[in-house]
Amino acid sequence: MCGATTGGVSLEGVDLSKEAVIQGRVLRAGEPVPGAYVRLLDSSGEFTAEVPTSATGQFRFFAGDGTWTLRTLAPGTKADRTVVAARGRVAEIDVELGAA
């Protein structure tokens, strides 16, 4: 579920009025997956950034207005999710991985 319930990544020090934040968690069977790789692809599918997830499965990007794709890579699996970002707000998304 792409709810607003994750709430774990602190946004302290981030000027939200200037940032289009995309953040969330990578989960497998509801449990956080640390060390997965989340890639941010632009609307044409071009790579824009990549981060490994934290010990608590979290990731964050500072994007721009528009539609983006999150491509998550973990051993033996890959998942794509679409997300819409806009300056001044935080797009929260949880990525649920299938069984490895």
Add this chain to the structure above:
Amino acid sequence: MSRQQVLVDADWVAEHAGDPNVVIVEVDEDTTAYDGGHIAGAVKLDWKKDLQDPVRRDFISKEQFEKLLSERGISNDDTVLLYGGNNNWFAAYAYWYFKLYGHENVLLLDGGRKKWELDARELSTEQVTRPATSYSAKAPNLDIRAFRDEVVKAIGSRSLVDVRSPDEYAGRLLAPAHLPQEQAQRGGHIPTAINVPWSKAANDDGTFKADDDLKELYSEAGLDWSDDIIAYCRIGERSAHTWFVLHEILDQENVKNYDGSWTEYGSLVGVPVAVGDEPGSA
């Protein structure tokens, strides 16, 4: 150089485990990655603390580089195998840096830390110490490093390759999207530079694409292979990745990395800037 001489895989690492003349070095942007687990026997280089002058914006000097490598236990005749996170951005930067100071035998682990992890290979948290050496560096080889005046002169006369993402090239983003976007400099690119994002040279797992695909990639983007080439990005690490592709894998001569890159160029007073998806004119 060619792919076989500069790139190795995990099998090579296994075959050379315990080889006293091979030093594995991890270089990361997230310098805590190493502490959480690294390839067995690898030492760490912090790209910022170890490889940048603490006061001026520049490399550490030849003498500082000698001191650093001596402390890390690296000898002149050692083979240095570099790997790191971020699809080897900073490992490629360190590779270029080692070459700049004249180290002979340098290799890059194809796919870096990411492929190692995605293949679920072992990482060690054991502390690694190597006996100190007495390293001797050469004078910096400026045939592979470009500075701002040369870049300004290259507009319209030499091949400039901007390797950032399309959104950074166009000026819609000012930094890679894993970093906050608030920056001092203007957005856009150096006029006449073509945009070939570094990521087009790599597969999803961080390994480099095949030679023929790489040649086709730059040819299709309009790169003039007969020309002198200068690659740049935001701070010079992604363009070191592209420098590695052009100069080391494809054996192209006359390729320089402009490590001042957009954080310098985009802050210069009075230089031309192009905004949008087209290269623009001189």
